[in-house]
Amino acid sequence: MTSAELTPRRKRRRQTLRADSGDRTSRPNPVVYLPLIILALGFGGPFLWTVMTSLKSPREIYLFPPTLFPSTFAWGNYVEIWTQVPFALFLRNSAVITISTMAGQIISAALVAYGFARFRFPGRNALFLMVLSTLMLPTQVTLVPTFILFRMLGWLDSYKPLIVPLYLGGGAFAIFLFRQFFMTIPKEYDEAAKIDGASSLRVLVQIIVPMSKPVFITLAIFAFLRSWNDFFYPLIYLNTLEKFTLQLGLQYFRRAADAGGEPTEHLLLAAAMVMTAPCIILFLTLQQYFVRGIVATGIKG
Amino acid sequence: MAGSSVALRPARKRLTDLERKEALSGYLYISPWIVGFIVFTLGPMIASGYYSLTEYPLISSAKFVGLENYARLFQDATFWKSLGNTYYYAIIIVPVGVGGALFCALLLNQKIVGKSILRATFFLPSVTPVVATTMLWMWLFNPSVGLVNYILSLVGIKGPAWLGSTAWSKPALIIMDLWTSVGGNTMLIFLAGLQGIPGELYEASEIDGAGSWRKLWHITLPLLTPSIFLTMVLAVIGCLQVFSTAYVVSSGQSSVGGPSESTLFYMLNLYRHAFMYYEMGYASALAWVFFFMVLVFTLLQIKLSRSWVYYEAGEGTGI
Numbered sequence: 001m002t003s004a005e006l007t008p009r010r011k012r013r014r015q016t017l018r019a020d021s022g023d024r025t026s027r028p029n030p031v032v033y034l035p036l037i038i039l040a041l042g043f044g045g046p047f048l049w050t051v052m053t054s055l056k057s058p059r060e061i062y063l064f065p066p067t068l069f070p071s072t073f074a075w076g077n078y079v080e081i082w083t084q085v086p087f088a089l090f091l092r093n094s095a096v097i098t099i100s101t102m103a104g105q106i107i108s109a110a111l112v113a114y115g116f117a118r119f120r121f122p123g124r125n126a127l128f129l130m131v132l133s134t135l136m137l138p139t140q141v142t143l144v145p146t147f148i149l150f151r152m153l154g155w156l157d158s159y160k161p162l163i164v165p166l167y168l169g170g171g172a173f174a175i176f177l178f179r180q181f182f183m184t185i186p187k188e189y190d191e192a193a194k195i196d197g198a199s200s201l202r203v204l205v206q207i208i209v210p211m212s213k214p215v216f217i218t219l220a221i222f223a224f225l226r227s228w229n230d231f232f233y234p235l236i237y238l239n240t241l242e243k244f245t246l247q248l249g250l251q252y253f254r255r256a257a258d259a260g261g262e263p264t265e266h267l268l269l270a271a272a273m274v275m276t277a278p279c280i281i282l283f284l285t286l287q288q289y290f291v292r293g294i295v296a297t298g299i300k301g
Numbered sequence: 302m303a304g305s306s307v308a309l310r311p312a313r314k315r316l317t318d319l320e321r322k323e324a325l326s327g328y329l330y331i332s333p334w335i336v337g338f339i340v341f342t343l344g345p346m347i348a349s350g351y352y353s354l355t356e357y358p359l360i361s362s363a364k365f366v367g368l369e370n371y372a373r374l375f376q377d378a379t380f381w382k383s384l385g386n387t388y389y390y391a392i393i394i395v396p397v398g399v400g401g402a403l404f405c406a407l408l409l410n411q412k413i414v415g416k417s418i419l420r421a422t423f424f425l426p427s428v429t430p431v432v433a434t435t436m437l438w439m440w441l442f443n444p445s446v447g448l449v450n451y452i453l454s455l456v457g458i459k460g461p462a463w464l465g466s467t468a469w470s471k472p473a474l475i476i477m478d479l480w481t482s483v484g485g486n487t488m489l490i491f492l493a494g495l496q497g498i499p500g501e502l503y504e505a506s507e508i509d510g511a512g513s514w515r516k517l518w519h520i521t522l523p524l525l526t527p528s529i530f531l532t533m534v535l536a537v538i539g540c541l542q543v544f545s546t547a548y549v550v551s552s553g554q555s556s557v558g559g560p561s562e563s564t565l566f567y568m569l570n571l572y573r574h575a576f577m578y579y580e581m582g583y584a585s586a587l588a589w590v591f592f593f594m595v596l597v598f599t600l601l602q603i604k605l606s607r608s609w610v611y612y613e614a615g616e617g618t619g620i
Contacts, residue, residue: 032411036419039405043484044422049448050437064446108333115330119323131334134342138542138595140571140588144352144581145345148359168337175334200326229430231545236576247432251549254436265440272433279428284421294486295493 054078054270061266077270084267087274089242090249094228097159097245101166102223106216109170113178114204118190128179135172147236157239162230174219177296181215182208218293221286225279246275353585363582370586380587382562383570386471390566391540393475394482398540399532401483406491407521420492427485435549438477439464464550467563474564477546482539487532494528495521526610530602537598541591544568567591 049068053061054077056070081087116128150161169175189211190203198206209216231247238244244252254268283290316324328335353370355363374380409420426434441448442463450460461469502520511519522529547564551557557573558565565573571591575584 029411032408032413035404036408036413039408039484040419040422043426043480046437046441046448046480047425049441053440062446064451066446066448066451112331112334115327119327119330120320121324121327124327127331127335130338134338136538136599137342138538138592140542140568141349141592142342142345143349143571144575144585144588145348146341147575148348148352148581149340149345151359165337165341167333168341169334200330225428229428231431231549235548247430250436251432251552254549255552268436269440272430272436276429276433279430280425283425283428287417287421291489291493294489 050269051273054266054273056266058264058266074266077266078274081267081271081274084264085253085271086241086249087246087271090244090246093243093249094245094247097162097234098224098227100159100163101227102220104163104167105170105174105223106219107170108167109174109219110178110204110209110216112169113175113182114208116175117179117182118187118200131169131172131175135176143236150237156237157243158237159243161237162227162233174223177215177219177293178212180296181212185211214289214292217286218289218296221282221290222293224282228279246271250275349585349588352582353589355582357581357585359579359581366582370583371590373583374586374590379562379565379570383558383565383567386563386565387541387543387567389471390475390543391537394478394540395533395536397475398479398482399487399529399536401479402485402487402532403491403525403529405484406488406495407517409488409492410495423484423488425484426481429481431481431545432549434477434481435546438473438480439550442473465560467561470550470560470563474543474546474550478540478543487536490528490532491525494525498524523611527612530606530610534599534602537602538595541595541598542568544572548572 052068052070055073055075056077057072057074060067060070112131116124116131146161146165150156153160155161155164185208189207193203193207194200229247230245231251234245234248238248241249241252250268250271253264253271352363354365354367356366356369357363405423409416409423413419429437442450444450444460444462444465447460447463449463453460463469463473498521502524503516506516506520543566547566547569548557551559551564551569557577558569567587568591571584571587574580574587
């Protein structure tokens, strides 16, 4: 009521204030830049150093004092990783697991969230509270029995323990984020479609999903990173080299290199950079979805 | 909304056909979660509680031993060692991590050139796969040709063996994990919090003659306390679970958690008992002790928060 009247004026006032404060501080303050540059070097420097090392020859990486730039850029290192290490195999394994878990997590979380957001049923609030409570539960408590369960099912050393659980709910955070977003979509859209004879599943697929693109992208990013960067669960559940993910495979070859003594640092670091590339590209292209998702984690607290 | 549902309640005692149909669809949609919750959360929790009271070497069936595992745990020197290592790590990484993230956010919130590039640079380490960051840092920490010791040698310091040294392995891991976490989610939560502080407050304080430090101390920090509290809770839970970096670093050396158990954190100890020694009963007891530890820390923080976290009266965070 009154707030609606007030908003335009308030907005204008805020804008002028913003402009004011902008003018006042627009002179760059050198005191701010010094720590910023040091921090940028601290965060970015190791990356740069690693990229450079990955482009050196095996002899050059052990030079002392170390040099930043390679004398000749050994681009061949990035070719060699595909032959020296079964890199293509690990990449394929990681891709299979990542794509299957992403699909499972997003589809099942969207279905569950739709159920919580759009249907009335006895015990709904209590059940949703239970969803949220699992957010605080450290997974360690369920780790051992889950392992035993998968062992009884004969699923050890297969991708099933890494994939199947995500098809059953997709995780509390994803359900929570989807539900919050679905609730903001006016119910009138559903009703209109229902009058036209659409089933509830059709409402979800044709109305809710297209309107929720941002939250789907946000959760797709998180699902990708969760699975691509996962180390712990593949470590526990996978035993044979042929089934290893990138994370496990590289770790395995690093250990082998430590034992064997032949310098393979340049190759391992090249492989590490290739493995990191999708994450960096994803972050740089979809930054705003990232930030939104992380801030949403803050809201729940 | 709330009012109408209360009014409806008497009529809802008996569901109409339409309502029953709606409820049924609702249950159908959430059924994947219900199954997942029973199979992967509730069931395992009950099972883990039971296993913690048994001796269960995995090859034979579980044998009930009462509280023996818990008694053993308190006499187990490795347990105390892992707890000590974890607290050493936590006591440094929580304040430095949260403080560092706050510092970065405050700097990035200034009117500066190249803000988005700087923010991306700070954030990138946190999306990098853990095996990649660990290999990167193992290379930087290389005692003879690593960059870290080279830089130290430039100022006349002979650097330690870092990850190979009992005294320096934990500080090295802390540096690694700070690098990956300080510019990550915590910083973004602070940045969002900073953007939520109304400009009017600064305006008003300036009229009263407040300088930058006073504004920081009397406006920015008090209004950020909810974010600081949230990130502290998350940081404590997260750091007690430290595993992957320490595992990757030490598995190349003699044993997991090495050198000489100096990086044997709580979760590594649990991992060893569960997946290397296959002592499922003892590992479950370790898991439950861990669970209560996390619970106590979280409740303690919530209790303490009442004395220092500032919540604006009335208005919610509303986003």
